[in-house]
Amino acid sequence: MQNAIGAACDIEATDRPLVYVAMVGDILHAGHINILECARQIGSVIIGVLTDSAAVSYKRLPYMPFEQRKLIFENMKGIDRVVAQNTLSYRENLLALQPRYVLHGDDWREGPQAHVRAEVIEIIQKWGGEIVEIPYTSGVSSTMLYEALREAGVIARGRQHKLRALLTAKPLIRCIEVHSPLAAVIADRARVNGREFDAFWSSSLADSLMHGKPDIEVLDYRTRISSIADTFEVTSKPLIYDGDSGGSPEAVYYLARALHACGVSALCLEDKNGRKVNSLYGAGGGQSQASIPEFAARLAAARSSIPDSAMMLIARIESLVLEKGVEDAFERAMAYCDSGADGILIHSVKTSPEEVFTFAERFRRQRQGFPLFVVPTTFSSTYERELQDNGVNCVIYANHLLRAAYASMKKAANDILRFGRTAELSAYTVDPYELLAVFPEPKCAPR
Numbered sequence: 001m002q003n004a005i006g007a008a009c010d011i012e013a014t015d016r017p018l019v020y021v022a023m024v025g026d027i028l029h030a031g032h033i034n035i036l037e038c039a040r041q042i043g044s045v046i047i048g049v050l051t052d053s054a055a056v057s058y059k060r061l062p063y064m065p066f067e068q069r070k071l072i073f074e075n076m077k078g079i080d081r082v083v084a085q086n087t088l089s090y091r092e093n094l095l096a097l098q099p100r101y102v103l104h105g106d107d108w109r110e111g112p113q114a115h116v117r118a119e120v121i122e123i124i125q126k127w128g129g130e131i132v133e134i135p136y137t138s139g140v141s142s143t144m145l146y147e148a149l150r151e152a153g154v155i156a157r158g159r160q161h162k163l164r165a166l167l168t169a170k171p172l173i174r175c176i177e178v179h180s181p182l183a184a185v186i187a188d189r190a191r192v193n194g195r196e197f198d199a200f201w202s203s204s205l206a207d208s209l210m211h212g213k214p215d216i217e218v219l220d221y222r223t224r225i226s227s228i229a230d231t232f233e234v235t236s237k238p239l240i241y242d243g244d245s246g247g248s249p250e251a252v253y254y255l256a257r258a259l260h261a262c263g264v265s266a267l268c269l270e271d272k273n274g275r276k277v278n279s280l281y282g283a284g285g286g287q288s289q290a291s292i293p294e295f296a297a298r299l300a301a302a303r304s305s306i307p308d309s310a311m312m313l314i315a316r317i318e319s320l321v322l323e324k325g326v327e328d329a330f331e332r333a334m335a336y337c338d339s340g341a342d343g344i345l346i347h348s349v350k351t352s353p354e355e356v357f358t359f360a361e362r363f364r365r366q367r368q369g370f371p372l373f374v375v376p377t378t379f380s381s382t383y384e385r386e387l388q389d390n391g392v393n394c395v396i397y398a399n400h401l402l403r404a405a406y407a408s409m410k411k412a413a414n415d416i417l418r419f420g421r422t423a424e425l426s427a428y429t430v431d432p433y434e435l436l437a438v439f440p441e442p443k444c445a446p447r
Contacts, residue, residue, distance in 0.1 A: 024062055063158060089119060373392070
């Protein structure tokens with residue numbers, strides 16, 4: 001096994017052996033060029049471009065979609081063939097191509113690709129293949145470059161398209177409520193065991209409470225968009241806007257235009273009528289449901305205002321909340337899909353997800369690839385894996401950051417009154433210097 005560029009590139013290449021190199025190819029840098037140059041010197045180069053779903057299985061979603069990345073390699077000098085690699089595992093392509101050499105940077109000896117490396121060695125040994133490992137190019141990586149682009153605002157400019165891409169690339173995406181730019185930054189930076197939130201949810205409940213208003217659809221959308229603009233200044237993830245019923249078709253028309261101009265990735269409208277009553281009140285809240293033609297008119301109005309936009313329209317169905325049953329929900333879902341919706345949110349306020357799963361099973365028989373969203377606020381014991389296994393594409397944690405913030409602020413206020421000092425708060429609050437570090441002072445000029 002070779003582990004240095006010099007040794008690797010001295011390999012006899014008279015018979016032009018097959019050399020396989022797998023790459024995402026999203027942001028190319030000097031390290032990638034080193035690997036490709038060495039591969040050219042060794043033999044006939046085959047590039048396996050990881051598909052979006054393969055890439056997102058172990059790292060971020062590529063900024064450029066698969067077809068664009070594949071096209072770049074197809075037009076690079078010295079590359080003889082470009083194929084798709086559909087999984088992080090090389091197995092399928094290696095068995096089909098049986099290359100003499102597999103090239104990769106030596107950084108895959110540890111981390112999320114270590115098991116992939118072990119599998120590659122096991123497979124290519126069957127025909128005498130070898131791994132050639134190129135020393136990692138220190139000081140540069142696609143992740144570092146991606147972060148630099150994100151800080152410069154380049155990545156954020158593609159956010160409106162990103163939600164669609166994520167729904168295509170990942171079996172299940174996570175969306176969380178953000179009620180302020182600070183909450184969005186916390187959610188954006190959260191990482192646990194390789195997991196992260198894929199998108200934000202702009203909750204009408206959270207936004208109303210943050211402005212001291214009841215959740216009855218009285219907060220003007222212009223006020224909410226102002227907060228979204230502040231959030232977009234400091235984050236790059238896509239955002240879904242909770243638009244409640246949207247009001248009349250005319251009101252929905254202008255709402256959709258405003259959200260598109262702001263860069264929002266999706267508008268979610270619910271099929272209810274009249275003065276808003278929060279769904280958590282269930283059938284006893286006195287809320288009425290729009291007829292299918294009435295709600296279809298709202299969807300059509302939204303679509304007509306942004307005909308060429310990447311912004312999605314999500315139709316939220318309240319049939320289960322209003323105890324009208326799965327049959328009514330299914331009929332509406334089919335009609336809304338045909339009326340211009342890009343996704344369906346099936347809502348329930350029961351403590352069990354069984355009714356949602358029954359709907360999802362029937363829905364999937366008719367619409368295999370159509371995005372299906374859920375808000376598991378009341379069936380909170382349900383794991384993400386269960387949702388995914390039952391055909392759900394996106395889970396929305398719709399009010400949890402505000403609930404956590406409210407509980408902590410309430411406790412802090414009471415404890416200050418209780419103890420007459422703040423020492424006790426240190427058990428559950430952060431050091432003030434940690435807050436200063438969230439948004440550090442820019443180094444524009446010396447003081």
